[in-house]
Amino acid sequence: MNVIVLGGGVVSKVKELIIVGVSLSLAMMIFGATGNVIVNSSFESGSLWGWSPFGSVTLIATTTNPHSGDYCLYTTGRTQSWMGPSYNLFGLLSYDQTYKIDFWVRYDEGPQSIQFKATVKTSSVNGADNYIQAANPTTVQKGIWTEISGEFSIPDDNYSGIVIYVESPGATPNFYLDNFTVTGEISSSAQNLINSQKQEFEAAITPVSEYLKAIPSLYESLSKYFPVGVAVEPGQLLSSNPHSQIVAKEFNMLVPENVMKPEFIEPKPGDFTFQNADAIVDYAIAHHMIMRGHNFIWYEETPNWFFEDPSNPSKPASRTLLLERMKDLITTTMKHFEDKYGSNNPIKYWDIVNEPLNDNGTLRDTKWLQIIGPDYIAKAFEYAHEADPNIKLFVNDYGMENDGIKAQAMYNLVKKLKDEGVPIDGIGIECHINIDTNLDKLKDVIEKFASLGVEVQFTEIDMSTLGDTSESALLQQARQYRKLFSILEEEHKYITAVVFWGISDDISWLGAQNAPLLFNTALQPKPDFWAIVDPEKAPMNIVNTQPLNTPEGTPASTDWSKSLNFEIQPFTNVDTFVKGYGATAKIKTLWNNDNLYILANVSDTTPSSRDNVEFFIGSRSYRFFRGNFVGKNVEETSYATGYDIQLTIPLDEIGVNSKIGNHVGFDVRVNDYDNSTLKSIAAWNDFANIEEDPIHYGQIEFAGQSMMAYALYGTPDGISDPIWNKSQVINITKFIKGDSGATATVRTLWNDKYLYVLANVWEKDLNASNPLPYRQDSVEIFIDQHNYKTPYYTDGDGQYRVNFENAQSFGPSTDSSGFESFTTKTATGYIVEMAIPFNDITPKVGNVIGFDALVNVAGSGNNSSRKAIIIWSGETNTLYEETQSFGNIMLVHTLSQ
Ligand code: XIL
Numbered sequence: 001m002n003v004i005v006l007g008g009g010v011v012s013k014v015k016e017l018i019i020v021g022v023s024l025s026l027a028m029m030i031f032g033a034t035g036n037v038i039v040n041s042s043f044e045s046g047s048l049w050g051w052s053p054f055g056s057v058t059l060i061a062t063t064t065n066p067h068s069g070d071y072c073l074y075t076t077g078r079t080q081s082w083m084g085p086s087y088n089l090f091g092l093l094s095y096d097q098t099y100k101i102d103f104w105v106r107y108d109e110g111p112q113s114i115q116f117k118a119t120v121k122t123s124s125v126n127g128a129d130n131y132i133q134a135a136n137p138t139t140v141q142k143g144i145w146t147e148i149s150g151e152f153s154i155p156d157d158n159y160s161g162i163v164i165y166v167e168s169p170g171a172t173p174n175f176y177l178d179n180f181t182v183t184g185e186i187s188s189s190a191q192n193l194i195n196s197q198k199q200e201f202e203a204a205i206t207p208v209s210e211y212l213k214a215i216p217s218l219y220e221s222l223s224k225y226f227p228v229g230v231a232v233e234p235g236q237l238l239s240s241n242p243h244s245q246i247v248a249k250e251f252n253m254l255v256p257e258n259v260m261k262p263e264f265i266e267p268k269p270g271d272f273t274f275q276n277a278d279a280i281v282d283y284a285i286a287h288h289m290i291m292r293g294h295n296f297i298w299y300e301e302t303p304n305w306f307f308e309d310p311s312n313p314s315k316p317a318s319r320t321l322l323l324e325r326m327k328d329l330i331t332t333t334m335k336h337f338e339d340k341y342g343s344n345n346p347i348k349y350w351d352i353v354n355e356p357l358n359d360n361g362t363l364r365d366t367k368w369l370q371i372i373g374p375d376y377i378a379k380a381f382e383y384a385h386e387a388d389p390n391i392k393l394f395v396n397d398y399g400m401e402n403d404g405i406k407a408q409a410m411y412n413l414v415k416k417l418k419d420e421g422v423p424i425d426g427i428g429i430e431c432h433i434n435i436d437t438n439l440d441k442l443k444d445v446i447e448k449f450a451s452l453g454v455e456v457q458f459t460e461i462d463m464s465t466l467g468d469t470s471e472s473a474l475l476q477q478a479r480q481y482r483k484l485f486s487i488l489e490e491e492h493k494y495i496t497a498v499v500f501w502g503i504s505d506d507i508s509w510l511g512a513q514n515a516p517l518l519f520n521t522a523l524q525p526k527p528d529f530w531a532i533v534d535p536e537k538a539p540m541n542i543v544n545t546q547p548l549n550t551p552e553g554t555p556a557s558t559d560w561s562k563s564l565n566f567e568i569q570p571f572t573n574v575d576t577f578v579k580g581y582g583a584t585a586k587i588k589t590l591w592n593n594d595n596l597y598i599l600a601n602v603s604d605t606t607p608s609s610r611d612n613v614e615f616f617i618g619s620r621s622y623r624f625f626r627g628n629f630v631g632k633n634v635e636e637t638s639y640a641t642g643y644d645i646q647l648t649i650p651l652d653e654i655g656v657n658s659k660i661g662n663h664v665g666f667d668v669r670v671n672d673y674d675n676s677t678l679k680s681i682a683a684w685n686d687f688a689n690i691e692e693d694p695i696h697y698g699q700i701e702f703a704g705q706s707m708m709a710y711a712l713y714g715t716p717d718g719i720s721d722p723i724w725n726k727s728q729v730i731n732i733t734k735f736i737k738g739d740s741g742a743t744a745t746v747r748t749l750w751n752d753k754y755l756y757v758l759a760n761v762w763e764k765d766l767n768a769s770n771p772l773p774y775r776q777d778s779v780e781i782f783i784d785q786h787n788y789k790t791p792y793y794t795d796g797d798g799q800y801r802v803n804f805e806n807a808q809s810f811g812p813s814t815d816s817s818g819f820e821s822f823t824t825k826t827a828t829g830y831i832v833e834m835a836i837p838f839n840d841i842t843p844k845v846g847n848v849i850g851f852d853a854l855v856n857v858a859g860s861g862n863n864s865s866r867k868a869i870i871i872w873s874g875e876t877n878t879l880y881e882e883t884q885s886f887g888n889i890m891l892v893h894t895l896s897q
Helices: 024-031 188-205 208-214 243-250 275-286 319-344 367-372 376-387 405-419 442-450 471-490 527-533
Strands: 004-007 018-021 036-041 051-054 058-062 072-076 084-088 098-106 113-124 129-141 146-153 159-167 175-184 228-232 253-256 290-297 312-316 347-354 392-397 426-429 432-434 455-464 495-500 547-551 572-574 576-579 584-591 595-603 612-617 620-625 634-639 642-650 663-674 677-683 698-703 708-713 730-732 734-737 743-750 754-762 778-784 797-803 808-810 820-825 829-837 848-858 866-871 887-892
Touching (some): 051 058, 072 084, 098 129, 290 392, 367 376, 392 455, 471 527, 584 698, 595 612, 612 642, 620 642, 730 848
Parallel strands (some): 392 426, 426 455, 547 698
Antiparallel strands (some): 098 146, 576 677, 634 642, 663 698, 730 743, 743 754, 778 797, 778 848
16 A cells, blocks of 8 residues: 655654655645645554654554554553544644544444544643644444544644644543544645655655665674664565665664564453564564564553453552463463474564663662562563573663663662572663763773673664754764764674664654654665764765864963863863774863964873874864974873873964854864774764865864853851852843843852852742743752763753742752752842752862853743743753853852952
């Protein structure tokens, strides 16, 4: 069957409109000017195609009972009658038009008949939601596919979100949905977008096999390290589906993305269905691939009946019964594949227990834990080992890549299991990361896990661009993928498989707007692909610019690392390996009227007189050999574990004027020699290692001076303590949203335990009626105790928000223990006092910490939105997720400055 799916969500960003097709004629119809088919979902690709859960339900494309073709959409886990599958229509409709909808539903359990209907929900810009009936309640008989249709229009276009969803008033059965269409006049903005996407569409329908012939195979390129797998749904493997061609060429291992989860294997007690799972196994065998089974014991995608007492579903099952059910699930499933495929069985590994840990390292409070107790983990492994002793058994989890609390908890858990003789063979590191994830500790995690004598696998790799599909985000992603694979390749002796969580961006569970995979929505290889298999072929005709923020300033002491204006800046890492593994560097830069200053710390533990660093700046390049620096503009120190360089470059020499906003091309390459052979090259910007051409450089950006203020030593006793009058007044003046409504100042004090903040806000119309704390009149203080200035939050970073009525709220990774605040209303506004504990450092005179202040200005009336935001240092509304743009405060004893 031919399908065209037009789907994928918010249309305001070009790349979020996904068009993938297999039929040109129907595509032409969609591109026609009038009476467009706006949504046409028949799920024949075997994936969700833009549908997502409305409420906490699970959606899957299934081959059970399709209304037509091979697939339909199956919704399970509904606990409210309004919960169901939904489709994002934002940007696709015009408010003065009528739209027709038509779809088919079926359900197989529960009462003899149930009503189904479709609803359109609009979310208004002023916070109010509006529900429009798109198809009237229609009676559906159990077990019979029934067609439902209706019409709707949108009363006005003053909304910020619009979705359509299917629900069943008064009932919550699992149900099937198929052949869902919306037709009518497509909005002109969407039409324009479609026109502009036509090219991409046409690229998608050129047979994938043609260009696949011309690119290398991912798994062959990495074959000396590990097998390379991919998570798939069965429909993606059909020969009519272009995704299957990528799978066949690029991967040699498969993991079922969903169909081996209990919900699909055993939807009802004892009712095992392996049809979908077998389809994947058959494909793997036919293509000489191995497999990972995924997964048995998890807190999600497990039917409720597992945990219920059969005679009274409102009561929990007993421990004995749940253990029996666990054993039956694991044994029947593993035996099925063992019996059906015998020595051909491609499944070599299996995730037995999935995601057992909370982010804080404690055991996740799942029904398995509640009913069975903590030994549910050991039991699951024992049953699995009994069922098939030939399969390697894994525990799998996410959020361990930074070697934090959760990684340590996983280590402890597996150590304990091993000590108790539990048959566990490996740890799966999921690796759902993003383009900003800090990978510096990943090696430590791998080695820590391997030290337990277990295998390590990377089981669900994807990398979100955090909603940004611009060229520069995609190139940042390629560099980050290169960095990730440099680590995996270096550590390969501990790693027995590496698996991507999906084939291409159009079908990723994270959505195409996060572009997390190696192939794009047109199924073409992205720069990521080249960064992994062959960096030299990365598409370097695109100007690949990494920005290096360089504040104005002159080093004030001979040892630049002790010079304040250098000290308050973050390091930039030169650590993307374009050859081998070895030395890396960290750099900082400054500029003034005459010079550019570069401070580089190189870590290189294998000294050789050939070790060197190259700097590429504008039209010039400079190379400095370890222990052999000459020239008046360069200082060096060499020691056992590395060497440092302080470089002064006259701006005349590189042909750039000293002016805020100016740019100059820049790159760094660290060359590490073992005696006389070049062991490794690490680069800053150009991971393709083609330095000759300045088009491949990143850029130095001449910025203003870093914001800097002083915190006076002292302990205030309330807001009227005169000591506040001695402290420095920091004016909060930068409107990053709106342009008026309030003015504010902040003062700071410190002692051994706390940073004290006194914020004064002049604003008449105070409002806390909106439930979202950042839409209430409030003050936010941001601190980065170590002043690491990172693109993400790390230890010692915090966001503290207090509204004018002293309601506190905190950023997600903020340690709020010991935090205190007080507020006072004044005739002209309000005052907030905060005591922020130094939980991560021992403060000393001279310390400089990262600091910023933000004031939220609420509008008037009920449920008002945020009308203005004022900030001290940062330029954008990103302070809650990065600390790079914070200003600085220096802890001083007296304010002579
Ligand atoms: C996800 C699938 O990708 C989605 O299609 C499904 O709706 C939910 O589950 N960790 C896991 C995987 O171990 O099983 C999850 O897969 C992603 C997170």
